Amino acid sequence: MTSKPAESDLITSMKGSEAAKAGHTLASSETTLKQMETLSTLALDRDGGFQELRGGDLGVRIATTEAERDAAQALRYKVFFEEMGARPDERTFRTKRDVDEFDEVADHLLVIDHAISSGAEGVVGTYRLLRSDAAEKLGRFYTSSEYDISTLTEFPGRLLEVGRSCVERGHRGRSAMQLLWRGIASYIFLHRIDVLFGCASLAGTNPDALADELTYLHHNHLAPPALRIRALPDRYVEMQRTDPHALDFRACVNKLPPLIKGYLRLGGYVGDGAVVDEQFNTTDVAVLVKSELLADKYYRHYERRLRDALD
Incomplete structure (x- = not known):
């Protein structure tokens, strides 16, 4: 007659089974994470x-040839210089x-x-993307020519500067901006960026003509102190x-360029102070977005793609 196992033996057996199951689940999760990281790396390399x-x-x-980068620079000239003055x-x-010199180290x-x-x-359409490690090759970001960005460079996270955004006139509908x-x-998502920032432009160099828009942005969307960059004293x-x-806030928002409205819809902020850029015939504001506000919107889409690729 087989003896009944002691209660302690049953508990040990159950714990062993659960531990094995948990160990298998953990190992499986770690494998999946490694596969996801590998897939991301392969995508980046390719x-x-x-x-x-x-x-x-x-x-x-992302542009992969010199001809594509040249096409982006030609489009920027057409929009900024021929259309915007x-x-x-x-x-x-x-x-x-x-x-400019940042083109050589940036992604387009x-x-x-x-x-x-x-x-x-x-x-x-094009948008220039400059990561922290790329900016280090030149010792600065483009935005630092207009703003003191020390609060960002001291921030313990990965930065991405965005700029030189433009879309060809015949494609300035919602589809192109959504794709950007x-x-x-x-x-x-792939580069694990923490903060997105850059200069966004309002047309014209007369701040008084932009008083409503600038006041609205400062009053409603000023960045918290930890992220607040400030225009250089002389600018x-x-x-x-x-x-x-x-102010009629709705009217103010309607007058903002689509790009700035896009940042605000994502919960973005503006820095302290505007900067007049005489060469580009614009008045610039610094914009900042915590990247999870943008990435979360598309994370499930990307997660599904990764999961499908692993199945």
Whole structure:
């Protein structure tokens, strides 16, 4: 007759079974995480960013050839200098390209219209992305020419500066901008970015003509002290230029450029002070977004893609 196992033996057996199950689950989770990291790394190595995201004929991805980067610079010249009235120097006018030293170390996000071409000829939108490790090669970010960004550079996290955003006139609908945001969210996810920032522009160099918009931004969306960057003393323009309580906030928002409205919808902030950029015929404000506010919107989409690839 087989003896009945002692209660302590049953408990030991149960604990052993549960431990084995838990160990298997933990090992499986660790394997999945490693596979996800490997998949992300492979995507980065293969594409320089992420696999192209599509929306109809439009796609968004990182430029991978010199011809595509050149197309982005040509589009920037067309929009900034020919349409918006920026003042080119001799080299810029001669080459019909908007180029600076940051282009060499940055990634260039592209919107491509495949109905035109799947290569450089199809570039209809662009956004320049500059990570902390890339900026270190030059010793600074572009934004530091207008703002004291020490609160950010001392921030214990990974930074991504965005700028030089433009879309070709015939593609300035919602689809292209949504693709640009999806591309930025994917880039943030893959590079584990913590804070997104940069300079966003309002047309014109007369702050008084932009008094309502600047006051609205300062009063309603000023960054918390831990993230608040401030315009350099010799370039500082006061943003609160009228009584904020007398403003029609909805009318103010309607007058903001689509890009700035996009940042605000994501819970973004502005820095302290505006900066007049005479060369580009704009008044700039610093914008900042905690990346989880953007990435969370697209995380489930990316998580599904990773899970499907692993199945």
